[in-house]
Amino acid sequence: MMRPAEFKNPEQEINRFQRRLAVAGGFVLFAFFLLFARFFWLQVIQHEHFQTRAEDNRISLVPTVPNRGVIADRNGVVLAHNYSAYTLEITPSKVADLEAVIDELATLVDIQPKDYKRFRRLLEESKNFESLPIRTRLTDEEVARFISQRFRFPGVDIKARLFRQYPLGELASHALGYIGRVNDRDLATIEKHDAEDNYRGTVHFGKTGLEQQYEFELHGQAGFEQVEVDAGGRAVRVLARTAPVSGNNLALTLDTKLQQVAEKAFGKRRGALVAIEPATGGILALVSMPGYDPNLFVDGISPPDWEMLNTSEDRPMVNRALNGTYPPGSTFKPFMALAALELGKRTPQQTISDPGYFTFGGHTFRDDKKGGHGVVDMYKSIVQSCDTYYYVLANDMGIDAISAFMHKLGFGSRTGIDIEGESEGVLPSQAWKKKRFRKPEQQKWYAGETVSIGIGQGYNAYTPIQLAQATAIIANGGVIFRPHLVKYIENAGTGERTLVEPQPLRTLFFKPGNLATIRQAMVGVNKEGTGARAFAGAEYVSAGKTGTAQLYSLKGAKYEADKLHERLRDHALFIAYAPAEQPTIALAVLVENGGFGAQSAAPIARQVLDYYLLGKLPKAAASEDAEAVEDE
Amino acid sequence: MNEFSFRPREWWQRLVAPIDAALLGFLALLLGYALLLLASASPERLNNQLINIAVALVAMRVAAQVPPQRLMHLALPLYVGGVLLLVAVALFGDVSKGARRWLNLGFMRIQPSEIMKIAMPLMLAWYFQKHEAMLRLRDWLVALLILLLPLALIVRQPDLGTAILVLAAGFFVIFLAGLSWKVLAALCVGGLASLPFAWTMLHDYQRQRVLTLLDPEVDPLGRGFHIIQSTIAVGSGGILGKGWGNGTQTHLEFLPERHTDFIFAVLSEEFGLLGNTFLLVLYALIIGRGLMIAANAPTLFSRLLAGSITLIFFTYAFVNMGMVSGILPVVGVPLPFVSYGGTALVTLFLGVGILMSIHKHRMLVQK
DSSP states (O other): OOOGGGSOOHHHHHHHHHHHHHHHHHHHHHHHHHHHHHHHIIIIISHHHHHHHHHHHHEEEEEEOOOOOOEEOTTOOEEEEEEEEEEEEEOGGGOSOHHHHHHHHHTTSOOOHHHHHHHHHHHHHOOSSOOEEEEOSOOHHHHHHHHHTGGGOTTEEEEEEEEEEOTTTTTTHHHHOOEEEOOHHHHHHHHHTTOTTTTTTOOEEEOSHHHHHTHHHHHOBOEEEEEEEOTTOOEEEEEEEEOOBOOOEEEESOOHHHHHHHHHHHTTOOEEEEEEOTTTOBEEEEEEESOOOTHHHHTOOOHHHHHHHHHOTTOTTSOHHHHOOBOOGGGGHHHHHHHHHHTTSOOTTOOEEEOSEEEETTEEEEOSSTTOOEEEOHHHHHHTTOHHHHHHHHHHHOHHHHHHHHHHTTTTSOOOOSSSOOOOOBOOOHHHHHHHOOSHHHHSOOHHHHHHHTTTOTTOBBOHHHHHHHHHHHHTTSEEEOOBSEEEEEOTTTOOEEEOOOOEEEEOOOOHHHHHHHHHHHHHHHHHSTTTTTTTTOSSOOEEEEEEEOOSOOTTSOOOGGGSOGGGSOEEEEEEEESSSSOSEEEEEEETTOOSHHHHHHHHHHHHHHHHHHSSOOTTOOSOOTTOOOOO | OGGGSOOHHHHHHHHHTTOOHHHHHHHHHHHHHHHHHHHHHOGGGHHHHHHHHHHHHHHHHHHHHSOHHHHHHHHHHHHHHHHHHHHHHHHHOEEETTEEEEEEOSSOEEOHHHHHHHHHHHHHHHHHHHTOSOOOHHHHHHHHHHHHHHHHHHHHTTOHHHHHHHHHHHHHHHHHTTOOHHHHHHHHHHHHHTHHHHHHHSOHHHHHHHHHHHOGGGSTTTTTHHHHHHHHHHHHHTTTOSOTTOOHHHHTTOSTTTTTTTHHHHHHHHHHHHHHHHHHHHHHHHHHHHHHHHHHOSSHHHHHHHHHHHHHHHHHHHHHHHHHTTSSOOOOOOOTTTSSOHHHHHHHHHHHHHHHHHHHTHHHHHO
16 A cells, blocks of 8 residues: 555645644744743843843942051151052953963063063952952053053953052161052951951052051041942942042151161161150151162062062161161160179179179180279279179179069060051070970070170160160150150041050169269260260260170170171170260161271261251261270 | 847846846845845945945846756756865854864865755755656755755854755755655654753854853853843834934943844834734745745755745744743844845845746756
8 A cells, every 4th residue: 555645636635734733833833922921021021130130230339448657757747648540451361361361461561571471460369259450650642542442351451550669769668668569468468457348449458667557547447439330340420429538648747857867877787677756755856778769669679679678688678767776885884783783783883893804603704905004983984994894793793683674675566556567586594494495404594694785785785776766765764655656646537636645664663873874974985085085066965875795706806897707807896975964865776787886887876866856967077986996 | 140139138138137036125224224234234235235226136147047957057056066175164164253164275265164055955846856857765865965064164163153055955855846744753752862062062152142042141241242232132122113213222232233134123123023923924925936936946956945945044034033032042044035144145146036936947957
């Protein structure tokens, strides 16, 4: 039997075709119904959900970063401020082929290898969807050129950013510190302060110095813009705006001109100087040489610059004034003398006969002056810096009595200055040694070790700011203030000032006679003693004390500075305050490897005091006195 | 002199003689709608699209002039030529965006797979007409071969969108020619069974597209971005839409290809469910008119051709709207008569022209 399909039967064939056509038509209707159902689902039932998502797409809350507060010195001289500049930024998550895009951008905007390297480094550091600068400080011409081609670069945009600028460069860099891009550690800090919302758009964070310490004062309150954005994340128009509130300004106790004089006096030498206003604890100058240019850090420091700052033998990144610890040498003697008076171990009139050495336990401790100073009372011991006097004294007092007294003056403790990075230093005592060493034979304190403590050597190690602080205590009669750099915080909007009150931490009640003896002796130093050459012809009466901190044990051989490698030379120190009767400034100077104190540290102190008290530099200002004799 | 005298009325009548008023009427509405959307999505392209439409209408008018018998003679050469060009593409074609689809002829670049959209139904309809008397198993197998040969070449390019359209065109002819339901059912089962195998044959990016469809949120900024954003556009349109020119997804550049493959998302966002329904109705009318033409066509060839062409319009529309609304994977199929672009428009209007020709010539044959 044959199948019907094999016949040519037009009628039947047309019927079958039309049936098939009807099936197809039915299928079309069914498919369209399916589509309609899908549309109904999306557009009616799920409409609200998608409506919200479209709005979320469209509207973005963009934080506007507030102006960072300005830092100015006590006279209003600006030390850190902001300027606005355009940056070209890439949001890496929105760009598929970064290399290609950067190559393309390079045809419009000058992109140097260092820009590229910095971008790469930022890219490695960043984890979120933030935009990263490929170029900063675009010229107007470059901005115009990019804007005209912007559509070709999704995920790339021009942003107006505020940049920090330190107009005086290296000046007071260790006090100011610097800001850099927010890193993980900063994020943790921000989180701890519950400030994530306020920092959403913030790119920079204070890393060291005042910028770090007062970060949350300086930052300000972020504003927000409700903007309509396109798929490239670009703002199309602003729908609503909450203005940011500028950060608070800092007015410092620092005197820029004084700082300049001090830094200049150091020249190329390494060292530190801390000048304090004795009546308030306000820091007048905080020098750590060499400094660095904080401007280098603002855009993200370039690897070669960073390399240079970090590997330099001069270690410019170390804040020597706060972090460096040095034996105080003979500058320790006035404090030893005060201790002796207060503890009743000596009277001012009591004398010793100095043969030029002191023997203890079979060991001979030498005085600098061969043959000794003869008959020495307390005044002479300070003015001429007699070592033997203090060998004997230290031995008489014992280490724990010395330690207890020095602790009250702040030696071996952080002063609490309002920037970070302070070292404690070492105030030796029996307890300290027990804690410091592991082996029992090392943990024991030997009486012989006390002897050199008396002249500021041995385990003694203090920061320049501790020394300045102790000098200020002598200068102001025993009141201890917390040293501070910020005088007041000014609200940028209202102008309202929050004074940082001078905080007397405590007062040491010395017997007035005792203090007078010490102060008189320190005046003597600058009048007829080791500081006399440096202060010759001064128009005011000052008090001081020279010091030399030995770095290199010569084991009895004669110290000859010229023959020693520069870096093995002694550190030179000088402490001073002036005017002697009503001191308005107290300071400590340290010159690393500067030889002895009268030679290099005292002339620096002279310049600073002259400038502060008289507004001028000494005639024939010399920061180093080559002819000064070692007489300490 | 008299013969050349100016008689505009007569010229006009001759111009519009082969035109099917109903079909062109529906299409005119659709084109107007399309231009309205383009004016919102990408107004700078309006002039170009008007030129495209003009060219496409000329193509339609020319095709409408050609009687179906003449078309039959064209079937074999067009098909063979098309296959040869596809082979040439495979050998010397230009690679663009990872696919080898274009053939550079020196003065112009052509995409031979586009020719297949017309050549395939022509060829199969011609083949079935030729063996009208007796359709044996062998004939079905040959038909299958005719379908699969160019299809394989297109899939290889790869061009999934065109492959689907060519496959659909061929399948509709075979279906309308009366392939038995049993075989159809068997093919369905076989097709389903071979899915895992087909899966391994797909390119990575094609597999990703399918996976993305199943869960676009896996990679919302990457592969899922298109589907998510177009679905948001559709859904946020609501019943009445956001209004012409007010689509935020459209105008803030969240929609990819908003003037071409994703123009339906613009429609959905700005005119809502109402606008979508209007479009569905227009398509239904055009397809209905096409099926009517097919039903009344005099020869097997013209019936099969008309039916297949009409159902291709449907395929275009369904695949595109399904893709934009997130129920089909993303393949490069434009919204017929609406998406911006000349090539697809000319191909589609050639199809329309053929439909019109079949319709106008139905009486002549019968007489």
